[in-house]
Amino acid sequence: xxxxxxxxxxxxxxxxxxxxxxxxxxxxxxxxxxxxxxxxxxxxxxxxxxxxxxxxxxxxxxxxxxxxxxxxxxxxxxxxxxxxxxxxxxxxxxxxxxxxxxxxxxxxxxxxxxxxxxxxxxxxxxxxxxxxxxxxxxxxxxxxxxxxxxxxxxxxxxxxxxxxxxxxxxxxxxxxxxxxxxxxxxxxxxxxxxxxxxxxxxxxxxxxxxxxxxxxxxxxxxxxxxxxxxxxxxxxxxxxxxxxxxxxxxxxxxxxxxxxxxxxxxxxxxxxxxxxxxxxxxxxxxxxxxxxxxxxxxxxxxxxxxxxxxxxxxxxxxxxxxxxxxxxxxxxxxxxxxxxxxxxxxxxx
Amino acid sequence: xxxxxxxxxxxxxxxxxxxxxxxxxxxxxxxxxxxxxxxxxxxxxxxxxxxxxxxxxxxxxxxxxxxxxxxxxxxxxxxxxxxxxxxxxxxxxxxxxxxxxxxxxxxxxxxxxxxxxxxxxxxxxxxxxxxxxxxxxxxxxxxxxxxxxxxxxxxxxxxxxxxxxxxxxxxxxxxxxxxxxxxxxxxxxxxxxxxxxxxxxxxxxxxxxxxxxxxxxxxxxxxxxxxxxxxxxxxxxxxxxxxxxxxxxxxxxxxxxxxxxxxxxxxxxxxxxxxxxxxxxxxxxxxxxxxxxxxxxxxxxxxxxxxxxxxxxxxxxxxxxxxxxxxxxxxxxxxxxxxxxxxxxxxxx
Numbered sequence: 001x002x003x004x005x006x007x008x009x010x011x012x013x014x015x016x017x018x019x020x021x022x023x024x025x026x027x028x029x030x031x032x033x034x035x036x037x038x039x040x041x042x043x044x045x046x047x048x049x050x051x052x053x054x055x056x057x058x059x060x061x062x063x064x065x066x067x068x069x070x071x072x073x074x075x076x077x078x079x080x081x082x083x084x085x086x087x088x089x090x091x092x093x094x095x096x097x098x099x100x101x102x103x104x105x106x107x108x109x110x111x112x113x114x115x116x117x118x119x120x121x122x123x124x125x126x127x128x129x130x131x132x133x134x135x136x137x138x139x140x141x142x143x144x145x146x147x148x149x150x151x152x153x154x155x156x157x158x159x160x161x162x163x164x165x166x167x168x169x170x171x172x173x174x175x176x177x178x179x180x181x182x183x184x185x186x187x188x189x190x191x192x193x194x195x196x197x198x199x200x201x202x203x204x205x206x207x208x209x210x211x212x213x214x215x216x217x218x219x220x221x222x223x224x225x226x227x228x229x230x231x232x233x234x235x236x237x238x239x240x241x242x243x244x245x246x247x248x249x250x251x252x253x254x255x256x257x258x259x260x261x262x263x264x265x266x267x268x269x270x271x272x273x274x275x276x277x278x279x280x281x282x283x284x285x286x287x288x289x290x291x292x293x294x295x296x297x298x299x300x301x302x303x304x305x306x307x308x309x310x311x312x313x314x315x316x317x318x319x320x321x322x323x324x325x326x327x328x329x330x331x332x333x334x335x336x337x338x339x340x341x342x343x344x345x346x347x348x349x
Numbered sequence: 350x351x352x353x354x355x356x357x358x359x360x361x362x363x364x365x366x367x368x369x370x371x372x373x374x375x376x377x378x379x380x381x382x383x384x385x386x387x388x389x390x391x392x393x394x395x396x397x398x399x400x401x402x403x404x405x406x407x408x409x410x411x412x413x414x415x416x417x418x419x420x421x422x423x424x425x426x427x428x429x430x431x432x433x434x435x436x437x438x439x440x441x442x443x444x445x446x447x448x449x450x451x452x453x454x455x456x457x458x459x460x461x462x463x464x465x466x467x468x469x470x471x472x473x474x475x476x477x478x479x480x481x482x483x484x485x486x487x488x489x490x491x492x493x494x495x496x497x498x499x500x501x502x503x504x505x506x507x508x509x510x511x512x513x514x515x516x517x518x519x520x521x522x523x524x525x526x527x528x529x530x531x532x533x534x535x536x537x538x539x540x541x542x543x544x545x546x547x548x549x550x551x552x553x554x555x556x557x558x559x560x561x562x563x564x565x566x567x568x569x570x571x572x573x574x575x576x577x578x579x580x581x582x583x584x585x586x587x588x589x590x591x592x593x594x595x596x597x598x599x600x601x602x603x604x605x606x607x608x609x610x611x612x613x614x615x616x617x618x619x620x621x622x623x624x625x626x627x628x629x630x631x632x633x634x635x636x637x638x639x640x641x642x643x644x645x646x647x648x649x650x651x652x653x654x655x656x657x658x659x660x661x662x663x664x665x666x667x668x669x670x671x672x673x674x675x676x677x678x679x680x681x682x683x684x685x686x687x688x689x690x691x692x693x694x695x696x697x698x
Contacts, residue, residue, distance in 0.1 A: 002535040005370045010484035014435050015459045017485045021354045058676050086363050087544060095444045096670035097464045104547040105681050110364045111547050112472065113464040113668075113683075115446045123461065127476060134483025135359040136366045154672075186351040195436060198453040198460050319462075321445035323503075327407050332454050334462075 010133065013227030015195050015220075017126065019133040022189035025340070026080075026139075026180045029073035030296035031066045032289075033148070033174030039274040044297035045175070046073045052149055052174055060094055063147035063176070064102035067092065070178035070296075071107055071143050078180050085109050085180070086137035089128045091120030092145045092288055093172075095154065099145045109141065118213075118242050119196065119317030120144045121177065121292045122336035126193040128181050129338075138183055145176035146287030155322055156206060168208035170244045170286035173273055177292025179300075188303040192339040194224035198319065200332040206318075206325050210247025210270075210283055213316040216333030217243060218254035221314060224337045225260055232262040236308045236345075239299065240335070241291035241315035242270040244284030269294035269315075291315040303342030310345035313338045359482065362576030364544050364569075366475065368482040371538035374689070375429075375488075375529045378422035379645035380415045381638075382497070382523030388623040393646035394524070395422045401498055401523055409443055412496035412525070413451035416441065419527035419645075420456055420492050427529050434458050434529070435486035438477045440469030441494045441637055442521075444503065448494045458490065467562075467591050468545065468666030469493045470526065470641045471685035475542040477530050478687075487532055494525035495636030504671055505555060517557035519593045519635035522622055526641025528649075537652040541688040543573040547668065549681040555667075555674050559596025559619075559632055562665040565682030566592060567603035570663060573686045574609055581611040585657045585694075588648065589684070590640035590664035591619040593633030618643035618664075640664040652691030659694035662687045 012018050029046045032039075037048030047069060049062075056062040067090070075081060088109040092099035097113045104111045116123035124142035131137045149159045151172040157163040181190070199216035217240050225232065232238065243251055248268045255262045269291040270284030285294075295313060302308040320331040361367050378395045386397030396418060398411075405411040416439070424430060437458040441448035446462045453460045465472035473491035480486045498508050500521040506512040530539070548565040566589050574581065581587065592600055597617045604611045618640040619633030634643075644662060651657040669680040 003370070003373055003533055003538070005532040008481070008484045008487050008532060011435075011486065021352070024352055060672055060676065061678075086360075091464070093445075094670065095672060096442075096466065096668065098670050098673050101547060101668040101681050102673070102678070105549050108546060110544040111683060112476065112544065115440070115462040115464045117445065127461065130483055130485055131479055132357070134479055134485070135357045136479055136483070137360065138357050183354040183357060184352055189352070195459040195461060197457060198450060200454050319445060319450040321443065321447050323409055323444060324447050324451070327409065329410075329451070332450050334460060 015223050016227040017130060017193045019129055019191055021133050022191045023129045023132040023181045024185045024187045024189050026182050026185045026187050027074050027078035028179045028296035028300045029070045029077060030177045030293040031070045031175050032293055036173060036175050036273060039279060041273050041297045059147050059150035060098050063099040063145050063150055066176040067099050067103035067143055067145035068106045070176040071141055074178040074180050082107055082109050085139050085141050087112055087131060087140045089114060089124040089140060090143045091115050093151050116334055117317030117319050118286055118288050119315040119334050119336050120288045122313055122315035122338045125338045126195060126336050129190045129193055132181055132183050140181050141178055143178035144288040144292050146172050146289040148172045148174045151287060165282055166207045167282050168246045170242060170270060170283040171281035172287035173285045173289040175289040175293045177289060177296040188340050188342045190338055190340050192228055194220055194337040196220045196334040196336050198332045198334055200330050202330045204330045209318040210244040211250060212318050212331040213333040214243055214247040214250035215254060217251050217314055217316050217335040220335040220337050222258040222260060232260055232265045235265050235310050235312045237267050238262055238265040238312045239267045239269060242286035243268050243316055244270040246283050306342060306344035308342060310341045313340060364572050365576040366479060366542045368478055368540055370482050371540045372478045372481040372530045373534045373536045373538050375531050375534045375536050376423050376427035377528045377645035377649045378419045378426060379526045379642040380419045380524050381642055385522060385524050385622060388628060390622050390646045408496050408499035409447050412448040412494050412499055415525040416448050416452035416492055416494035417455045419525035420490055423527040423529050431456055431458050434488050434490050436461055436480060436489045438463060438473040438489060439492045440464050442500050465683055466666030466668050467635055467637050468664040468683050468685050469637045471662055471664035471687045474687045475544060475685050478539045478542055481530055481532050489530050490527055492527035493637035493641050495521050495638040497521045497523045500636060514631055515556045516631050517595045519591060519619060519632040520630035521636035522634045522638040524638040524642045526638060526645040537689050537691045539687055539689050541577055543569055543686040545569045545683040545685050547681045547683055549679050551679045553679045558667040559593040560599060561667050561680040562682040563592055563596040563599035564603060566600050566663055566665050566684040569684040569686050571607040571609060581609055581614045584614050584659050584661045586616050587611055587614040587661045588616045588618060591635035592617050592665055593619040595632045655691060655693035657691060659690045662689060
């Protein structure tokens with residue numbers, strides 16, 4: 001009954017997975033709502049929905065529709081069908097993964113539901129990469145979504161109330177992103193991934209999630225650099241999910257305290273989705289879709305075209321619920337890091 | 350930039366993972382509430398809490414405490430510490446994985462949050478097995494929880510209302526289960542796992558989840574048998590999570606329609622946790638903890654002691670939310686199957 005196996009070889013340290021046959025990202029697709037269409041990423045999205053309901057009965061089902069649509073568009077770009085995909089790894093912010101579930105019902109692809117709040121995008125990339133590199137699948141789709149109006153009424157106040165938002169608050173992105181990962185093919189590759197820990201510094205303001213998540217991002221990035229033995233300069237960019245203009249400077253400082261000066265590399269998806277001057281989003285964009293649409297609309301094409309060689313994508317999540325907040329709990333954060341290389345980095349190390 | 354890898358070898362068909370170095374379940378632990386302590390599994394639980402609050406301020410934090418406690422007890426039984434564990438794969442029913450998050454905060458183990466409703470237990474076993482067999486970790490803990498009062502007020506009515514429950518309703522188990530999986534060691538082994546699809550037959554009654562989940566269980570079991578080429582008799586038992594006495598006969602019939610007579614093998618965790626005659630639970634037990642405490646309290650010891658040789662554990666989930674239900678949506682189901690062998694089955698096939 002006892003078994004003795006060789007030690008695990010596809011990892012570095014405790015938290016970092018090192019892929020022997022780095023999975024390829026064959027194709028990606030991003031869908032956004034009307035406000036996302038008007039932002040700087042608008043022209044880079046594969047589809048911009050003219051209104052937030054997208055012809056559905058509710059914002060929640062609109063989100064499920066956009067999630068399914070992103071998967072369909074990515075499949076079309078890769079000339080694949082749902083039957084070519086082994087697993088759908090998916091998450092969203094709705095209670096009980098409402099968008100993922102109903103998108104999964106429409107897509108009929110074997111399903112792994114995950115929840116890492118707004119870090120779900122990179123959490124999904126980690127698990128999908130392990131399923132592929134480990135030899136359990138040929139192709140896996142990772143897809144996540146969020147919806148501003150559905151999220152606001154679930155987490156804070158219904159948008160119809162017109163509650164004034166403080167400057168630290170971020171704007172949940174309405175949209176969805178999908179990536180098709182495969183064992184073989186052409187495209188940027190995921191070489192390493194670092195899973196996050198729950199980090200909670202006691203921050204309690206649901207209108208300031210950037211401050212709550214920054215320590216988790218710092219923890220994951222520092223562990224990633226330590227376990228891989230890499231320096232910040234190994235990456236053209238280290239791109240967090242949705243810290244915004246409040247959380248990003250905190251992250252910079254926390255990393256300096258841990259001995260890593262990443263100022264040159266640090267960037268945040270939340271600062272790309274909207275025009276910070278013209279669009280009234282305060283701290284920046286947020287939500288599962290924030291890092292997903294920024295990756296699919298901008299980072300992935302930059303990797304393919306050689307504008308970026310190697311990036312570390314670090315989607316960040318605030319793991320609170322309205323219940324935990326109302327019960328006086330602080331807001332735990334988490335972050336997952338994924339190292340991705342385009343042709344400009346190939347051969348490097 | 351193009352890569353060509355050998356096809357994925359650790360799988361059978363599209364949905365079934367076949368582990369080359371089957372992960373070992375080193376130790377398990379189950380914690381239950383007062384009502385679970387009075388049921389037939391009571392004496393088999395590692396700890397029975399004298400009241401549902403367990404000294405916490407809320408049912409939600411009581412659930413988080415029990416989840417953490419189950420992990421701690423399992424670690425003690427295996428003479429391990431949290432620092433010996435690479436990843437915690439965990440899920441629960443609370444909005445935004447409230448119990449998992451706050452247990453994860455206390456445990457400080459790198460964290461993968463998953464959501465498969467009451468199927469989260471076997472979903473977690475699938476993903477943890479892939480992380481181990483794939484070579485990404487030495488030891489992974491899978492842990493899930495549920496809490497009757499926390500679940501009722503979130504999904505249906507606060508228990509203080511005293512709403513009359515129909516005979517088809519099940520009773521969400523208050524408790525938590527944890528299993529320590531490892532690449533090497535002594536214990537039952539996970540040889541195969543089959544991921545589920547979202548299956549929705551249009552059932553809309555949140556007081557009859559057994560009927561909503563039975564088709565998903567049938568789908569996953571039939572696919573598992575087809576992809577592995579196994580017959581129902583390969584297993585001493587095929588044990589679903591929480592179909593209860595309403596869903597189990599539906600599953601039996603659906604499997605017969607697909608050419609599999611599993612009547613001799615089929616069992617359901619929901620029929621083990623409570624005394625169906627003396628405890629007023631109607632359809633049986635349910636919740637993430639239902640299959641977890643039944644596995645940890647009964648099935649695992651049976652495997653270790655050779656009372657069972659090979660079992661297929663099929664935790665079942667109803668992927669609805671109060672929002673989707675109130676918006677008129679039907680209840681999608683999902684099920685994950687995990688094939689586990691004790692010494693009595695070793696050498697067989």
